[in-house]
Amino acid sequence: MQLEPFLLERWMTRWELVVTHDICESGIKPLSLQNVLDLIPAAEASTLEQRIHELPLxxxxxxxxxxxxxxxxxxxxxxxxxxxxxxxxxxxxxxxxxxxxxxxxxxxxxxxxxxxxxxxxxxxxxxxxxxxxxxxxxxxxxxxxxxxxxxxxxxxxxxxxxxxxxxxxxxxxxxxxxxxxxxxxxxxxxxxxxxxxxxxxxxxxxxxxxxxxxxxxxxxxxxxxxxxxxxxxxxxxxxxxxxxxxxxxxxxxxxxxxxxxxxxxxxxxxxxxRDAIFARNAAIIGANLETANTWFAANSDLVSWQAPKAGLLAMMRYALDIDSTTIADRLAGEVGVMLAPGDAFGMPGALRIGIGQDTTIFSEGLARTTEFLRSIG
Ligand SMILES: Cc1ncc(COP(=O)(O)O)c(C=O)c1O
Incomplete structure (x- = not known):
């Protein structure tokens, strides 16, 4: 079986340990095991913790x-x-x-x-x-x-x-x-x-x-x-x-x-x-959606999106005549922001954005993106 290279995975692997502001991740901000234990009822958390320690591996x-x-x-x-x-x-x-x-x-x-x-x-x-x-x-x-x-x-x-x-x-x-x-x-x-x-x-x-x-x-x-x-x-x-x-x-x-x-x-x-985790997700998503909507409105001469109906991902279109891999590489390498190239999806002229990440990283990442795009535009 001849599998093609998985373009997005290759691109993400190149940058994910290097950047400071990953705002294209496909998931919600990760939980630690302690976060999980804190989110579930105390009695259950203590049983789970004990079972984790005692489980024969x-x-x-x-x-x-x-x-x-x-x-x-x-x-x-x-x-x-x-x-x-x-x-x-x-x-x-x-x-x-x-x-x-x-x-x-x-x-x-x-x-x-x-x-x-x-x-x-x-x-x-x-x-x-x-x-x-x-x-x-x-x-x-x-x-x-x-x-x-x-x-x-x-x-x-x-x-x-x-x-x-x-x-x-x-x-x-x-x-x-x-x-x-x-x-x-x-x-x-x-x-x-x-x-x-x-x-x-x-x-x-x-x-x-x-x-x-x-x-x-x-x-x-x-x-x-x-x-x-x-x-x-x-x-x-x-x-x-x-x-x-x-x-x-x-x-x-x-x-x-x-x-x-x-x-x-x-x-x-x-x-x-799951309900406790979904409540946490909603707080992150709500805040990031508000940040994103404000940002897209303020920079509508440069960028646009169709806000996601659900889930965490959307495509950001930009009004520059530069291919998305070049922009994504430069954003990651020069200002530490990760927005995935649309080229990995056959969508040149767009970058993938994820609204599930840390709210401060998300808003700082967008601010750096505007500054960078304006500097090369
Ligand atoms: C649509 C879709 N399916 C499947 C996967 C694979 O997810 P995982 O193997 O982490 O469960 C992903 C990961 O990005 C995805 O976006």
Missing amino acids: GYSEARGTEALRSTLAATYANTSADNILVTTGAIEANYLLFSVLLQAGDHVVVVDPAYQQLGSVPKAIGCEVSKLSVVHDDGYYYDLDELRALVRPETKMIVINTPHNPTGCMLSDADLDEIVAMAQANDCWILCDEAYRWIEHPGGTHIPAPMRGRYEKGISVGTVSKPFGVPGLRIGWFAAPTEITQAAWGVRDYVSLSPAKLSDLIVEAVIRN
Whole structure:
């Protein structure tokens, strides 16, 4: 299998340990273990702490512990622990699903731009990939007529991501129903990457119910990386029909064997106590959205955006005739600000911004960005 370089990952790796103001991160500001313990009820925190100290660090259950799978299953309709496979991040969940569901020659429709894995892995498997663009002259959104034109009887899978990385657009409940109807009519799978599930904005649009539970061939992929601020625990999962979960488990035997045992334990507590974490997220997102809206309004001659509907990511367009990789490299190297190049998503003339980071870093990062862009403009 010939995999293309993962452009964004390569770019991030080059700069993330060097910059002072990373304002393009894809997740919410990370939590320490102490933060997690402080956010959950005291009695539970003390039990969890004790269990962390005493847990024998052997291999873990290959599918994820029953406790974690049941906790996750309860967040989907018509789903039991047997439908859940806990994985090493959503990235492994996506990879395993592509491995078991796709073969060379299959036709796949994939949202574009996207988290690069969603298109590159089907392509490496040898699938015929049709891109469904969410970039239009009048904004970023899924055009379901375009999707209808791309899906055909031999289509094997529709790959969507909502709320969307990198544009921040989102499918509505009615949109998801329509996509299900298209998939049903063509008997194809839907892989819905819901890495940004649960990240709503204060006073903003609600995120519709997950794909799993809407359609028997609808699969939801989830992660704690974005909504819970614990990407370093490397826990993701998917919710799918049992036979798919079993088949992916079979591939997983060759890849990572099982999730990290300590991570499984901590994540189970994190998911159960999610409301406390979401309240913390809302405070960060609310503050950063206000900063960003003020900043874009004050600098509208230079930069613009479509504010994200949910999730943490959006694209910043800039009015300079310089490619995005050059600008992103110079911002990182000269003023310590990390804004990811749109080139990594096939979006020249734009930079990806993330609204989940520390509020002071975020506002300082934007101030440095204006100064820099004005100095080269
Ligand atoms: C849309 C999307 N899917 C999947 C992933 C992988 O996340 P993780 O493996 O950390 O759970 C990411 C990470 O940025 C993402 O943005």
